[in-house]
Amino acid sequence: MKVNLTINKRPRTIDAEPGDYLLDTLRRHNFLSVKRGCDAASCGVCTVLIDGKPTLSCSVLTARLENKEITTVEGERDEIEKFYAHFGDEGADQCGFCNPGLALTVISLKRTIQNPSDDDIREYIVANLCRCSGYVAQVRAIRRYLEETS
Ligand code: FES
Ligand code: FES
Incomplete structure (x- = not known):
């Protein structure tokens, strides 16, 4: 089946089987920044981003994404550079x-919450697990990134 969607602001028509997950579709089309971890909606x-909202691509069927807007880090280069710079400055690299x-x-x-508290930040990133850190440096880096680039 054909699915019409936008990936990183570029309209595309994608061939997908009814059971294809977005993670597989994106990697098959060389959006290799999108990683596979647990493959079970847990990590x-x-x-x-689907229409701007963080979404687990391993749990969304490509066939259900007609007219949706998908964003990967390849489509956010300017913002990603600022983000990584703050992580480096705070020793929070992952x-x-x-x-x-x-x-x-x-x-x-x-783009969603203005002046978030540290609790807001922790709650927003709760689905993004890291097995190796205590999140303290990450939250500090995120706060600085938000304060200095908003
Ligand atoms: S690979 Fe999708 S949540 Fe882990
Ligand atoms: S730094 Fe990537 S999972 Fe911990």
């Missing part, structure tokens, strides 16, 4: 698996 590494999904979630937060 957040496959997060993309691995290549969890970072893309977290970055997209934080960009969505920036």
Whole structure:
């Protein structure tokens, strides 16, 4: 079947089987920033934005995305550079698996909630798991990124 959608602001018509998940569709089309982790809607590494909202691409059928707008980090280069700069400054760098999904979630937060508290930040990123940190530096870096780029 054909699905008409927009990926990173570019309209596309994609061939998809009824059972294809967006994660597989994106990686098949070389959006390789979108990672596969648990494949069970539990880790957040496959997060993309659908109509601006963070969504687990491993749990969304491509066939249901007619006319939707998909964003991966490839489509947010300017914002991603600012985001990573703040993470580097705060010593909060994360691995290549969890970072893309977290970055997209934080960009969505920036566009959704004005002046979020640290609790708002923690709640917004709750679906983006990292097995290796305590999130303290990450929350500090996110707060600085939001304060200095909003
Ligand atoms: S791979 Fe999608 S939530 Fe883990
Ligand atoms: S730094 Fe990526 S999972 Fe912890």
